[in-house]
Amino acid sequence: MPVNQTSLFTRRLRNGAWRVVELITTPVVPADYLDVIAPLRNPTVLRARIEAVRPETADAVTLELRPGRGWEPHQPGQYVRLGVDVDGVRLWRAYSVTSAAGRRDGRFTVTVNAVRDGVVSGHLLRHARKGMLVHLDVPAGDFVLTSPRPARTLFVTAGSGITPVMGMLRSALPELGDVVVVHSARTPEGVVFGAELRELAAQGRIRLIERHTRADGRLKPAALADLVPDLFERETWACGPGDMLDDLQEHWADAGAAERLHVERFRPTVLVAGDGGTVTFEKSGLVVDVAAGATVLDAAEAAGQLMRSGCRMGICFKCVLPMREGIVRDVRDGKLTTATEVDGDNVLIQTCISTAAGPCRLDA
Amino acid sequence: MTTLQRKEVNPIAHLSPEDIEQLGRELDAIRDEILAVRGEQDARHIRRMIAVQRRLELGSRAVLLFSVFPPAWVLGTIGLSISKILENMEIGHNILHGQYDFMRDPKIHSTTWEWDSASPAEQWKHSHNELHHKYTNVVGRDNDLGYGIMRVDEQQRWAPAHLGQPLYNFVNACFFEYGIAAYDLELGRNLRTKKRRNNPEFRARARQVLHKIRRQVTRDYVVHPALALPVGFAVGNPLGALFGTMAANFVANLARNLWTHSVIMCGHFPNGVETFERTSITGETRGEWYLRQMLGSANISGSKLMHIMTGNLSHQIEHHLFPDLPASRYAEVAPKVRALFERYQLNYVTGPLVFQVASAWAKVFRLALPNRKPAREIDHSIPPRHPAEVAA
Ligand code: FES
Numbered sequence: 182m183p184v185n186q187t188s189l190f191t192r193r194l195r196n197g198a199w200r201v202v203e204l205i206t207t208p209v210v211p212a213d214y215l216d217v218i219a220p221l222r223n224p225t226v227l228r229a230r231i232e233a234v235r236p237e238t239a240d241a242v243t244l245e246l247r248p249g250r251g252w253e254p255h256q257p258g259q260y261v262r263l264g265v266d267v268d269g270v271r272l273w274r275a276y277s278v279t280s281a282a283g284r285r286d287g288r289f290t291v292t293v294n295a296v297r298d299g300v301v302s303g304h305l306l307r308h309a310r311k312g313m314l315v316h317l318d319v320p321a322g323d324f325v326l327t328s329p330r331p332a333r334t335l336f337v338t339a340g341s342g343i344t345p346v347m348g349m350l351r352s353a354l355p356e357l358g359d360v361v362v363v364h365s366a367r368t369p370e371g372v373v374f375g376a377e378l379r380e381l382a383a384q385g386r387i388r389l390i391e392r393h394t395r396a397d398g399r400l401k402p403a404a405l406a407d408l409v410p411d412l413f414e415r416e417t418w419a420c421g422p423g424d425m426l427d428d429l430q431e432h433w434a435d436a437g438a439a440e441r442l443h444v445e446r447f448r449p450t451v452l453v454a455g456d457g458g459t460v461t462f463e464k465s466g467l468v469v470d471v472a473a474g475a476t477v478l479d480a481a482e483a484a485g486q487l488m489r490s491g492c493r494m495g496i497c498f499k500c501v502l503p504m505r506e507g508i509v510r511d512v513r514d515g516k517l518t519t520a521t522e523v524d525g526d527n528v529l530i531q532t533c534i535s536t537a538a539g540p541c542r543l544d545a
Numbered sequence: 546m547t548t549l550q551r552k553e554v555n556p557i558a559h560l561s562p563e564d565i566e567q568l569g570r571e572l573d574a575i576r577d578e579i580l581a582v583r584g585e586q587d588a589r590h591i592r593r594m595i596a597v598q599r600r601l602e603l604g605s606r607a608v609l610l611f612s613v614f615p616p617a618w619v620l621g622t623i624g625l626s627i628s629k630i631l632e633n634m635e636i637g638h639n640i641l642h643g644q645y646d647f648m649r650d651p652k653i654h655s656t657t658w659e660w661d662s663a664s665p666a667e668q669w670k671h672s673h674n675e676l677h678h679k680y681t682n683v684v685g686r687d688n689d690l691g692y693g694i695m696r697v698d699e700q701q702r703w704a705p706a707h708l709g710q711p712l713y714n715f716v717n718a719c720f721f722e723y724g725i726a727a728y729d730l731e732l733g734r735n736l737r738t739k740k741r742r743n744n745p746e747f748r749a750r751a752r753q754v755l756h757k758i759r760r761q762v763t764r765d766y767v768v769h770p771a772l773a774l775p776v777g778f779a780v781g782n783p784l785g786a787l788f789g790t791m792a793a794n795f796v797a798n799l800a801r802n803l804w805t806h807s808v809i810m811c812g813h814f815p816n817g818v819e820t821f822e823r824t825s826i827t828g829e830t831r832g833e834w835y836l837r838q839m840l841g842s843a844n845i846s847g848s849k850l851m852h853i854m855t856g857n858l859s860h861q862i863e864h865h866l867f868p869d870l871p872a873s874r875y876a877e878v879a880p881k882v883r884a885l886f887e888r889y890q891l892n893y894v895t896g897p898l899v900f901q902v903a904s905a906w907a908k909v910f911r912l913a914l915p916n917r918k919p920a921r922e923i924d925h926s927i928p929p930r931h932p933a934e935v936a937a
Binding site for chain 2: 201204205206207208209213214217226266268269270271272491492494495496497498499501513514516526528529
């Protein structure tokens with residue numbers, strides 16, 4: 182098969198040429214030099230450029246992003262993780278894609294809502310500018326529409342829970358038959374995408390039920406049944422605060438309709454520091470209680486876990502392990518380091534100078 | 546801290562254990578001050594250094610494509626030398642110390658960085674960060690003292706082989722990166738017996754080193770000279786282009802090696818720097834560890850450019866106190882550290898590069914010969930301290 186042979190030959194040639202290029206740049210890889218010149222072209226390090234910044238409400242902003250090479254298109258409802266350098270430290274946060282899927286220009290948008298004490302959201306709200314680069318991860322999450330599309334749909338959202346739903350509406354509204362959106366926000370002005378939602382409702386494309394919690398109080402599932410009588414006959418997607426979702430899940434389960442409810446939880450990224458905590462080593466399965474002041478290294482070794490260590494005083498960096506989730510305190514200066522699963526921080530912590538300040542899970 | 550007891554004047558006799566712990570707390574406070582402001586500025590610094598170095602390297606290598614022309618050869622060689630020095634000192638050394646791990650950038654991280662040195666980063670981190678920085682100047686534990694080939698202290702027994710140590714030191718300086726690799730491999734010790742030679746772990750590490758050296762040698766002495774050939778052919782002097790580029794790379798490597806060796810010699814060898822006995826560090830407290838770093842290191846004074854070209858190892862004292870803080874901050878903390886030295890009446894060893902290098906070399910020569918006076922005996926009138934006492 183001559184065709185295959187040629188392609189094999191060219192592939193060999195290309196690999197060979199690449200190896201020579203790698204030799205030119207050893208000990209780093211050619212991409213490290215190209216990065217200095219053209220940061221978006223690197224396919225192994227996914228980045229995006231901010232093309233536009235549009236305010237939504239007083240504390241929400243939409244970023245239009247142009248992803249670099251290596252990007253994969255998203256499904257409506259999915260989220261992406263953005264890595265943003267805040268005061269020199271790269272922090273990752275997950276944001277729902279709010280634009281319609283399959284845009285021609287390959288761009289997409291996320292809408293960032295400022296959360297209280299939110300380091301990243303606050304930073305983006307204040308500092309995001311056209312031209313800025315952010316780090317990016319491919320889309321993830323299974324909070325997506327089912328196919329075939331349901332004939333009757335209900336969306337129950339609160340606060341920034343509207344963001345993934347907006348992505349779904351913008352992508353697939355024509356395919357969805359009868360759509361009801363029940364959305365809670367503190368005030369009418371605080372409704373993210375308020376104008377667009379009301380416009381859709383005015384056109385009769387959705388039935389919108391807005392609830393303003395400062396005036397009307399929080400929405401209870403029982404009240405929801407009054408607003409939407411055919412509740413359990415609808416395929417339902419809900420996104421919002423944890424206790425709202427808990428209530429809904431209970432209500433749907435009681436009605437025997439649990440499988441018709443899809444929920445997406447935005448987990449709070451604010452971890453509260455305490456003293457000591459349980460540390461789980463995910464790979465070995467070891468679970469140890471690290472007392473306040475004791476180091477993770479010592480506690481794990483005492484429990485029989487094989488640990489890498491060197492200086493045992495924080496200067497050699499041989500003892501670092503990735504923390505998937507949790508909060509640790511530096512025993513020398515009290516500094517806290519946190520990681521959350523959704524954000525995928527996987528921050529490397531030095532076990533010899535870290536004590537647990539809450540439950541932690543280590544990738545070891 | 547018992548080696549000090551051998552001295553006629555014990556430089557820390559005036560310090561009580563409480564003083565030493567207080568000193569430690571004051572140094573911790575200086576550390577905290579830097580931690581509080583560490584961030585954006587430091588991230589920008591290292592990114593800029595990396596960008597400058599990479600541009601400089603690419604530029605110099607491009608110029609060396611024309612190495613048949615003498616001005617291009619000179620320019621390219623100077624640029625490449627500077628780029629290699631920056632790469633090793635201000636970038637590699639400091640990133641591998643974890644100074645920029647706080648950025649959480651997986652590329653600029655002590656666990657992923659690889660540098661242009663014969664010693665693979667992983668092995669170097671073990672011998673340098675772990676052994677040298679923990680056991681600074683402890684004779685027998687810190688092999689940086691003389692790299693196992695030299696006599697560095699009057700207390701060490703003299704042997705005729707030491708007569709050659711100025712020569713070894715010079716050869717080591719010229720091929721410093723290979724010396725470091727051999728030293729990280731503990732080559733002397735590991736080649737001695739058959740059992741050690743055949744140890745699979747040692748063999749694996751040796752293979753890594755050889756692999757790395759092979760790639761770098763191929764790059765510097767085969768690939769880049771070959772890239773200069775077209776221009777060589779064009780002007781009818783291919784051999785000139787080939788050997789010219791080889792020579793340029795050789796000179797750049799040599800310059801980098803001599804420079805790093807000199808800077809590093811200044812860190813722990815000059816007059817006034819103390820060494821410590823193995824037993825002196827049992828049960829060492831944080832305060833005592835700090836004190837040992839203070840007495841065991843020496844600075845180089847000079848301009849800002851000097852500090853950058855040494856990777857801020859000109860602030861060796863500050864580096865040894867805070868090895869994991871961004872090196873570009875050392876200049877900022879130096880006055881505070883120096884004030885502490887004065888307040889606690891300790892000797893802050895510093896001086897211009899030429900003086901410090903000369904002082905270190907003088908020591909190499911002096912110790913090549915047997916001592917004029919016999920080495921002093923340990924003063925047993927000062928009781929050794931018990932670890933329990935120290936911990937209390
Ligand atoms: S063991 Fe050296 S930094 Fe933790």
